[in-house]
Amino acid sequence: MSLSKELIEQKLREKFSxxxxxxxxYRDELTISFDKKVVVEVCRFLKDDDELQxxxxxxxxxxxxxxxxxxxxxxxxxxxxKNNFRLSLKADVDExxxxxxxxxxxxxxxxxxxxxxxxxxxIKFNNHPDLRRMxxxxxxxxxxxxxxxxxxxxxxxxxxxxx
Amino acid sequence: xxxLTKEDVHPKIVQALLQDTDITVEDALENExxxxxxxxxxxxxxxxxxxxxxxxxxxxxxxxELGYLHRGYEKMAENMTYYEFIPHTDRLDYLAPMAxxxxxxxxxxxxxGIEAPPRAQYIRMMITELARxxxxxxxxxxxxxxxxxxxxxxxxxxxxxxxxxxxxILCGARFTNSYTRIGGVANDAQPEALAKVKWFVDQxxxxxxxxxxxxxxxxxxxxxxxxxxxxxxxxAIDLGLTGPSLRGSGVEFDLRRSKPYMFYNEMDFKVITYxxxxxxxxxxxxxxxxxxxxxxxxxxxxxxxxxxxxxNQPKKVLPKKTEIYSKMExxxxxxxxxxxxxxxPEGEIYSAVENPKGELGFYxxxxxxGRPWKCKIRSPSFVNLQVVPxxxxxxxxxxxxxxxxxxDPVMGEADK
Numbered sequence: 001m002s003l004s005k006e007l008i009e010q011k012l013r014e015k016f017s018x019x020x021x022x023x024x025x026y027r028d029e030l031t032i033s034f035d036k037k038v039v040v041e042v043c044r045f046l047k048d049d050d051e052l053q054x055x056x057x058x059x060x061x062x063x064x065x066x067x068x069x070x071x072x073x074x075x076x077x078x079x080x081x082k083n084n085f086r087l088s089l090k091a092d093v094d095e096x097x098x099x100x101x102x103x104x105x106x107x108x109x110x111x112x113x114x115x116x117x118x119x120x121x122x123i124k125f126n127n128h129p130d131l132r133r134m135x136x137x138x139x140x141x142x143x144x145x146x147x148x149x150x151x152x153x154x155x156x157x158x159x160x161x162x163x
Numbered sequence: 164x165x166x167l168t169k170e171d172v173h174p175k176i177v178q179a180l181l182q183d184t185d186i187t188v189e190d191a192l193e194n195e196x197x198x199x200x201x202x203x204x205x206x207x208x209x210x211x212x213x214x215x216x217x218x219x220x221x222x223x224x225x226x227x228e229l230g231y232l233h234r235g236y237e238k239m240a241e242n243m244t245y246y247e248f249i250p251h252t253d254r255l256d257y258l259a260p261m262a263x264x265x266x267x268x269x270x271x272x273x274x275x276g277i278e279a280p281p282r283a284q285y286i287r288m289m290i291t292e293l294a295r296x297x298x299x300x301x302x303x304x305x306x307x308x309x310x311x312x313x314x315x316x317x318x319x320x321x322x323x324x325x326x327x328x329x330x331x332i333l334c335g336a337r338f339t340n341s342y343t344r345i346g347g348v349a350n351d352a353q354p355e356a357l358a359k360v361k362w363f364v365d366q367x368x369x370x371x372x373x374x375x376x377x378x379x380x381x382x383x384x385x386x387x388x389x390x391x392x393x394x395x396x397x398x399a400i401d402l403g404l405t406g407p408s409l410r411g412s413g414v415e416f417d418l419r420r421s422k423p424y425m426f427y428n429e430m431d432f433k434v435i436t437y438x439x440x441x442x443x444x445x446x447x448x449x450x451x452x453x454x455x456x457x458x459x460x461x462x463x464x465x466x467x468x469x470x471x472x473x474x475n476q477p478k479k480v481l482p483k484k485t486e487i488y489s490k491m492e493x494x495x496x497x498x499x500x501x502x503x504x505x506x507x508p509e510g511e512i513y514s515a516v517e518n519p520k521g522e523l524g525f526y527x528x529x530x531x532x533g534r535p536w537k538c539k540i541r542s543p544s545f546v547n548l549q550v551v552p553x554x555x556x557x558x559x560x561x562x563x564x565x566x567x568x569x570x571d572p573v574m575g576e577a578d579k
Binding site: 026027029055056057058059061063064075077081084086088107108109111112113116120130132133134135136137138144145149151 | 173179182229230238239242273276400402403416422510511512513522526528537539541546549
């Protein structure tokens with residue numbers, strides 16, 4: 001018996017009645033967008049609710065929209081092993097306040113995923129236990145997956161290690 | 164060997180290493196040892212660097228450092244068409260390139276809203292399962308070699324060689340295959356290739372038993388792995404483990420079963436789980452999974468339908484080469500697809516498949532252009548590696564090798 005989209009919608013609307021939560025569906029996948037202030041509460045609710053049980057966090061990443069008002073969107077893909085149901089969560093982040101609360105206290109997986117997103121997009125995750133760069137060296141100043149970072153790289157930005 | 168000093172390690176890494184302790188850096192380097200393992204260490208399966216804080220021979224803390232093989236595939240994907248990225252997926256998990264090819268084209272097809280013909284899907288399933296066997300064979304062999312049983316490595320690689328020969332007949336390449344195409348596969352599976360697959364599955368189980376007898380009755384092998392690196396089911400889910408490593412903890416999660424793609428819902432196979440959660444259980448899961456793969460391949464060979472292997476959808480699928488040379492329409496479509504791409508409709512999808520290492524997902528965002536606006540590769544090795552610091556804590560330094568081997572990371576995929 002799989003989980004119905006209506007049930008998730010109804011539960012979230014009940015719990016977060018004051019918040020602006022948008023439900024969209026594309027190619028049979030449900031996406032929930034909300035304000036970045038409630039990200040921790042929504043995620044904790046989705047994980048801890050007895051009927052939903054989204055216990056597996058598959059992926060945390062971000063999208064750089066380049067010219068939009070809210071430049072970044074942080075995207076979470078979570079999975080409910082109990083219901084065999086995948087859900088995408090989205091929260092917009094603006095460049096002027098480029099930070100969002102970390103969900104690594106809810107899913108331990110998010111630790112590295114958020115570090116990767118920080119490395120690639122420069123989005124700061126508040127309350128993250130160990131926010132270092134994932135792939136690039138610690139001295140690197142740029143964030144490579146931002147749209148304004150050129151494909152060929154910036155010459156001299158990544159110096160060779162000293163002998 | 165030079166002793167590592169404080170200056171050789173970045174202060175932030177030192178800070179991560181010295182978490183949950185009140186001793187100062189000077190003290191730590193004085194009383195305990197910080198050992199640098201990798202990136203050029205044969206047992207780390209590539210360029211994984213582990214910084215270990217040791218008290219005597221016991222590991223107190225471990226900080227993995229990734230990025231030595233970071234090629235920026237996500238950035239490159241944003242700057243090339245969907246077709247052009249197929250060869251790059253070979254270089255992700257280079258032990259199972261066919262499985263990555265399939266994962267990528269399934270994601271693009273989902274984004275574009277098309278579906279390959281049944282025969283192509285069956286061929287894809289067959290190569291995915293063969294790739295799973297090949298990958299698990301390397302995993303078992305290398306794992307046994309890490310803990311000191313060298314012979315098995317030669318025997319499992321002998322078996323894998325036969326699969327590479329099948330690739331050779333099927334698509335002309337042994338290692339980096341790029342066999343799939345959007346909307347199908349590059350060419351139909353030749354009768355010789357199918358005959359070779361049949362021959363392979365018929366003799367495989369006997370040879371696997373032979374390899375297993377070497378290991379399962381080997382007391383050194385068993386004692387080095389039993390109870391080493393135990394992860395409970397709850398922790399495994401929390402840490403995002405997928406694939407054989409998760410099933411070794413007793414969680415019955417396999418995307419082929421829980422979210423069937425292609426024709427896996429018509430296949431009869433068992434999801435292998437072992438409840439122990441230690442390194443030995445993860446090895447057992449891999450060995451048994453290849454048996455299930457053989458079962459699936461046998462069913463595929465029986466059921467494989469005849470018909471087209473490439474979808475007839477001129478705006479999305481490259482036409483056949485012979486037709487490009489003789490027909491104007493096809494030439495135009497070929498020109499448009501090669502130069503401008505397939506332009507899937509605006510939208511975003513996440514498509515995940517069960518790869519040998521775990522769940523390989525592609526998150527694609529399209530703006531209706533020929534190139535993806537964003538491509539995120541959710542690689543199983545990357546997420547699975549996160550469990551290593553939790554597993555090695557309190558174990559001896561020689562167990563680190565066994566634990567990393569049992570997780571079976573491929574750095575090409577972890578570093579993207």
